[in-house]
Amino acid sequence: MQLANKKLDWDEFLHIRQEVLNTWPTGREVDLAEAVAYQSGIPVSRRFAEKLAQAKQEKLTLAQPRAGVALVHEHIELLRYLQDEGGADLLPTTIDSYTRQNRYQEAQSGIEESRSVGRSMLNGFPAVNHGVAACREVTEALTVPVQVRHGTPDARLLAEITLAGGFTAYEGGGISYNIPYAKDVPLERSIRDWQYVDRLVGYYEEQGISINREPFGPLTGTLVPPCVSHSVAIIEALLAAEQGVKSITLGYGQCGNLTQDVAAVRSLEELADEYLNRFGYHNVVITTVFHQWMGGFPQDESKAFGVISWGAATAALAKATKVIVKTPHEALGIPTKEANAAGIRATKQVLNMLKDQPLPEFEDLRQEKELIKEETRSILEKLLDFGDGDIALGTVRGFQAGIIDVPFAPSRYNAGRLLPARDHQGAVRLLDFGNLPFREDIKEIHREKIKQRGQTEGRDPSFQMVIDDIYAIGKGMLVGKPR
Template sequence: MTIKDKRLDEELFLKEREEVLKAWPTGKEVDFDEAVAYHKSIPEERIMVNTLMKADQVGKTLIQPRAGVALPEEHIGLLQYLREEGEADLLPTTIDSYTRQNQYREAENGIKESREMGRSMLNGFPAVNHGVKVCRQVNEAVNVPVQVRHGTPDARLLAEITLAGGFTDFEGGGISYNIPYAKSVAIEDTIRYWQYVDRLVGYYQEHGVNINREPFGPLTGTLVPPSISHSVAIIEALLAARQGVKYLSLGYGQNGNLIQDVAAIQSLRELARDYLDKFGYDDVMVTTVFHQWMGGFPQDESKAYAVISWGAAAASLSRATKVIVKTPHEAMGIPTKEANAAGLKTTKQIVNMLQDQGLEQTHNMDEEKEMIIRETEQILNRVLELGDGDLVQGTVRAFSAGVMDIPFAPSKHNAGQVLPARDNQGAVRYLNFGNLPFSHDVKEYHREKLSERGQVEDREVDFQMVIDDIYAIGKGMLVGRPR
């Protein structure tokens, strides 16, 4: 079946829901009308849309960690600790890897092993296995909104369980939770799965329940040029809006150059607003998310705090609505709750200090924003051309042609020809354009920026720069200079 950028037919959607809910026994716990009534009883301070919109109106940057463990009582204790000790404004429920791959039986075994071992044997919270009632216990145990964060190509049942369970924010998208996460899943399949997720959120919206949706901004997380992540975010925003979603948080992963990072958040908001309005979705609200550095971290905790602090400063100065916080244990594996709280408090301190400060528009800032906007528009315009105006078909064909191409992604449906590298000031540029539909002057701009670095370092502009840049922050620098 050829999928199109059309709202799912309600009758077919409801019929599909019946099949989705049969995929695991806890699906029987979902009663949509009862879930709507439950959502309408949730206190205002635990509804994500309310908190995000209030913060956005006053230019406040909220802080949110990543966190999730296998057992409900331990997960609740972790969230309470991060709220009270870490001073988190918003909380997550990060889902385990088995659930992300719809391997619910393996997740069930992980729950059993966790109880036997007395510690979490899963790298997240298996919400589908725990079911609606337990999800509600998680949400009711804290006094701030909780978001579902995961990485699931097919998140239909996860969305059903967690939304009925009282979560008011659901992360992901058909591109951002496929190409950076999966090897063999077709883009047509995940877009269709996420049309269902977005239609479910839209269906709740039609019944008076506000649920926020957040495409995953950083993608592969390391040196992703802003125009690539922006293009994905805007496509996923438009696809979600088509299905009735009214509240969107669009994200971007920190690259490290302050001017470029601030310009990226500002341009993302402007571009999203322009495209949503152009497509007739002027009633859709947009907030922004800044992800602290997603690449390699220094092993030394003191140096790791510097990376976290730099991300906090960039998030605040960009006026992002919220910042996703890293921990000083990033180089070591899953952090302790104490390390997680420490990263939060570090970020909170800097965000509070910078709340009343801004970064003046400069020539460099304006130039950076203009270039990001031009590149993003050139990609999106070509996507729409390939689809003859249909965004879904345009996206599928764009990935096939390499017009959409995410650096370092594992998916075999991704061309993998684009290579980024830093310029002499640490901003991320294109070393190899692949088949991205950029004009000659845009390509020359990037070549000139990288050539400047090559001259300063007295070396060729080549793949070695990419390798050096990937490891640079972990070694204490931003730009991967030769020794």
């Protein structure tokens, strides 16, 4: 059967579901009717979609950290600390790497080893292994909404267990949790698997239970051009909406230039509304998430707080609905709960200071917004052409042709020809356009801005600029200028 952006037939879904639930013993704990009844009893104060919708209406930016450890009670202790001492508005449960690759037996070994040595030997919470009851123990122990955050090309069983377990938001998508994360997973397969996830979320919605869905915005990090991450976000929003999802949060990773970052967040929401309405998805609530710096961090904690605070300020001025918070230990490894809470407090201080300060749409900001929109539309329209009007089919064909291309991605289903670099003001531009379907006047804007940087630095634009930009923040700057 050819891939298509078409709502999954319910009987077909149920047929696939039996195979999914049999993947690991805890899958047999999931009773969909009982899970719906359980979700319906979760109070509004712990429902992700409702809290995001309220924040959007009030033009507030909510703070959410990343966190996850191997054992249930230790995970609860960590999240309670981030809630009570950090003041997190929303909480995560970051899933471990074994679970992300559906390697549940190895995740089980990690649980047992963690119990043996008395500390987490996994880099996240193995929700599939722990099962439905343990997930409910986690979500019931907290007073704010909790989201599942992971990085899984095939996240079907994880979705079944965690939604039955009381989580009210679920991150990821068939592109954003494949191309940046996996080498050998066919894009057509991951899109199909995520259609299953979205059909499950859509079923909950049909029963009056809104589960928030969030494609992963930053993709491969801090040098991803906004038009690329926007295109992926909007594709995944269209795929989710077709399956019945009504609460969608679209993400963008901080690139570092204030004007470009604010323009990106604002244009993302506007473009999403444009395309969802165009295809008849009129009752979807779109919110935005801004990811603080996803690249290398300074080792010095004081400098790291500077990076965190700049991300918080940008999120507030862009009026993103939420911000994903980093910690001052990013350069050192897994943070302590104290460092994680400190990052949240620093972020919330800045958010509170700026919440009533709008950033007017000055001319440079307006121009940047229009440029991002034109670039994104160029990609999306060509993908629709490739798919004869079907965005799912067009996406697979478009990645094959390099019409959409994620820089630095490991996937062999990605062309990998795109080469970004910063201009002299730190905005992300393109040195090599690959096969992106841009008009010549758009390409000339990129060429001219990178040329200006070269003239400022006294060197010809080259791949060395890209290398310098990757390491710049760790050295105390944004643009990787030669010494």
